Amino acid sequence: xxxxxxxxxxxxxxxxxxxxxxxxxxxxxxxxxxxxxxxxxxxxxxxxxxxxxxxxxxxxxxxxxxxxxxxxxxxxxxxxxxxxxxxxxxxxxxxxxxxxxxxxxxxxxxxxxxxxxxxxxxxxxxxxxxxxxxxxxxxxxxxxxxxxxxxxxxxxxxxxxxxxxxxxxxxxxxxxxxxxxxxxxxxxxxxxxxxxxxxxxxxxxxxxxxxxxxxxxxxxxxxxxxxxxxxxxxxxxxxxxxxxxxxxxxxxxxxxxxxx
Amino acid sequence: xxxxxxxxxxxxxxxxxxxxxxxxxxxxxxxxxxxxxxxxxxxxxxxxxxxxxxxxxxxxxxxxxxxxxxxxxxxxxxxxxxxxxxxxxxxxxxxxxxxxxxxxxxxxxxxxxxxxxxxxxxxxxxxxxxxxxxxxxxxxxxxxxxxxxxxxxxxxxxxxxxxxxxxxxxxxxxxxxxxxxxxxxxxxxxxxxxxxxxxxxxxxxxxxxxxxxxxxxxxxxxxxxxxxxxxxxxxxxxxxxxxxxxxxxxxxxxxxxxxxxxxxxxxxxxxxxxxxxxxxxxxxxxxxxxxxxxxxxxxxxxxxxxxxxxxxxxxx
Numbered sequence: 001x002x003x004x005x006x007x008x009x010x011x012x013x014x015x016x017x018x019x020x021x022x023x024x025x026x027x028x029x030x031x032x033x034x035x036x037x038x039x040x041x042x043x044x045x046x047x048x049x050x051x052x053x054x055x056x057x058x059x060x061x062x063x064x065x066x067x068x069x070x071x072x073x074x075x076x077x078x079x080x081x082x083x084x085x086x087x088x089x090x091x092x093x094x095x096x097x098x099x100x101x102x103x104x105x106x107x108x109x110x111x112x113x114x115x116x117x118x119x120x121x122x123x124x125x126x127x128x129x130x131x132x133x134x135x136x137x138x139x140x141x142x143x144x145x146x147x148x149x150x151x152x153x154x155x156x157x158x159x160x161x162x163x164x165x166x167x168x169x170x171x172x173x174x175x176x177x178x179x180x181x182x183x184x185x186x187x188x189x190x191x192x193x194x195x196x197x198x199x200x201x202x203x204x205x206x207x208x209x210x211x212x213x214x215x216x217x218x219x220x221x222x223x224x225x226x227x228x229x230x231x232x233x234x235x236x237x238x239x240x241x242x243x244x245x246x247x248x249x250x251x252x253x254x255x256x257x258x259x260x
Numbered sequence: 261x262x263x264x265x266x267x268x269x270x271x272x273x274x275x276x277x278x279x280x281x282x283x284x285x286x287x288x289x290x291x292x293x294x295x296x297x298x299x300x301x302x303x304x305x306x307x308x309x310x311x312x313x314x315x316x317x318x319x320x321x322x323x324x325x326x327x328x329x330x331x332x333x334x335x336x337x338x339x340x341x342x343x344x345x346x347x348x349x350x351x352x353x354x355x356x357x358x359x360x361x362x363x364x365x366x367x368x369x370x371x372x373x374x375x376x377x378x379x380x381x382x383x384x385x386x387x388x389x390x391x392x393x394x395x396x397x398x399x400x401x402x403x404x405x406x407x408x409x410x411x412x413x414x415x416x417x418x419x420x421x422x423x424x425x426x427x428x429x430x431x432x433x434x435x436x437x438x439x440x441x442x443x444x445x446x447x448x449x450x451x452x453x454x455x456x457x458x459x460x461x462x463x464x465x466x467x468x469x470x471x472x473x474x475x476x477x478x479x480x481x482x483x484x485x486x487x488x489x490x491x492x493x494x495x496x497x498x499x500x501x502x503x504x505x506x507x508x509x510x511x512x513x514x515x516x517x518x519x520x521x522x523x524x525x526x527x528x529x530x531x532x533x534x535x536x537x538x539x540x541x542x543x544x545x546x547x548x549x550x551x552x553x554x555x556x557x558x559x560x561x562x563x564x565x566x567x568x569x570x571x572x573x574x575x576x
Contacts, residue, residue: 090462105460107453108521114446119461122441128443198308 018081020045020209021066021178026075035061036072037233043178047184048200048210050220050241054253058214062230064182066211067099068092079178079231096177099258104167108156113137115193116170117140140169145202146193159186161192168199172208179203181212187218197223217246231255269516271569275529282533286540295544302421306535308333308483309423309505313513314435315479317527318505321439322472323519324379328368329506331390332362335500336361336484338394341494342405350385350410358481364390365477379390379473387503394496395455414489424486430483436524450471452519469479476534501552508555509534512562516570534558 006242028036029189036058043049053059064070067076068087069200077084087097106115114129115146122129131198137151146165148158155163164184171179181200185193200223214220220227227239229252237252251257286293312329317328340357344350366388372379416423439445447468450458459465484500488494511517512533513526537558538551 010427089460093462101460103456105454107450107457107520109453109516110446110450114450118450118458119463121446123443126442126444128441128446168460 008114015024019043019078020080021211022078023062024076024078025067026062027073028065028070028096029073034233036065039230039233039235041073041228041235041238043209045177045209046066046204047224047225048204048209049192049212049214049226049228050224051213051218051230052215052220052249052253056232057230057231057253059230063182063211063213065094065101066178066180067097082100092144093174094176097177097180098171098174098176099180100164100167100171100182101186102164102182106155106163106167107173109154111154112141112151112166115166116140116151116173118170120174135167140173141165144169144172146199151228160188161195162194163194164188165188165199168203172203178242179208179211181214184212185214186217191220217249220249221246229253272523272526274397274527275526275533275560277511279529279533279536280542282536286473286543289540290543293540296420297557298539298543300425302532302535302539303428304422305539306531307422307428307485307504308508309478309484309535310428310442310531311431311486312502312506313509313527314432314524314530315525316503316510317435317513317515317522318472319379319476320507320510320517321430321452321519321522322448322469322495322516323455324372324469324472324475325383325501325507326365326368326379327383327482328364328387328390329476329483330499330502330504331387332364332393332410332480333360333484333487333502334394334475334494334496335364335390336481337488337494338398338496338532339497340399340488341406341567344410345403346408354410354413354485356483357477361481362474362478362486365474365480366470368477371472371474373448373466373469391497391500398494398496400496402493402495404491406489406492410489411492412489414486414492424490427482432524432528435479439522439524444468444471449520449522452516452521454520467484483559504559505534505555507558508562511566512558514566517563517566518570528563 005130006153013016024040025038026039039058039062043144051059065072067088068091071086075169077087079097082095084091107118113133118134120134122136122192132150141148141151144165146161146162146169148165155166164191168179183199184196188196197219200210200212212220212224226240227241227244227249228235229239229249231253278417284433292298312333313504316326316329338359339360343353348356364386368379368383371377371382413423418426439448447458447463451465451468455465484499484570487498509531510527513523513530515522515527537554541550541554542548
């Protein structure tokens, strides 16, 4: 297995620090297709870890396993010291593993507050405490520097960056400690993606663990602390972003450089 | 700050305006229209549709549809009728009939949720199955004579107000509260808005779908109770085509056909508009055959309006 090349860049430089998330030798196949062939990787608190790789490298499968959507055939997932052989999505959420999906999982006809509190509404005997929820939504968005003037507008009326903000705020509100972003800046304008990147940085700065999956290498280099390169179902290299050139990563992704 | 919310809110106001306009025209056209007797008559006629439409609003808000409500009206009425005829006391028969309707709704919901089948097809099937069972059980003839306790529900009065009016208004109020004030209502709308998202956030979407369809079944059962009690007779074809009126009222009321957006208040107003129009046709001695055409046209127009509103939203 690959040696970990760096521990907890960013907030903590503690060498003893154990990873918030650790996967050991994860295997997963779909029929004859082996999607993951022994994936071991770590993610630390306060860092942004980017997972890069070509289509079919196994990134999405890995993410689905981490968020409990898929069950690995074998291998162990270790979250905050607790070991799991297979998570359920419920369990993953309870452990603070939250995924921001590409489609953001928002109800566009529903207002910002309803989306923020989805699944954890404040109620009294089943009745919604709308006023309290609106106030808390307001505070939550302000804390995360997400610019949304009115929490009672339908999410469908917001910009892409604002919608991403709502999706993230929901995860943080639900006690997310490890946030996984799947293509966070896909199909976004320059301003929008800058806002999202800023938000991701801020989250890591507050001590959360952030994993992003992206094809956009400039963005990856802009915000990540470490880069984990996947190819054909394996993690072929974990790199410190500072000490890495973009060309190297491109070469690894495409297979021009083999590390085995 | 309130600017962006205005469109939704203003639609209900426009609807209210239309209601007043129609009432105004009919007042001018017929001196009889604005009498208390006629107004009570309209409310009384609307009662069945109101109860039915409230259930339908929940279902359509969740992006589903229930075509079986008309058949459930017939089925609940017929089961109450047969039970009373076979010696069951009226209150017990009513409760049993309502529970049967709830169970039918539950079956619809279970098939839709766990069988992952389109609700249109599921409820279209249960509609014809139920109607078939009614015809077999009764040999296509009506069942009647249920006694005064039962008849009171349909034609009794509390003060100057008929029982069906009270029942329907209570249910409309409960429905509005349920959809707009509770977590359940929020999930209803969210199922219509983004079912996958709701599921991912750990909410048991299937359970809620079953509850939604069950409630719609119960509403149809109550409508069946009113229909049967009013005539003091259970007709095998009772409620046939009523699903059309309920859907028309719901869509006209501003509930989006794709779900995610619903208004019980809108449904109630729309229901009154439809029934005032029907009443107007009768007062102006226009053949009742035109009623179907009218309802169909209104449904068509409201779907067009609803779709164009939805499109406008997605273009933002």
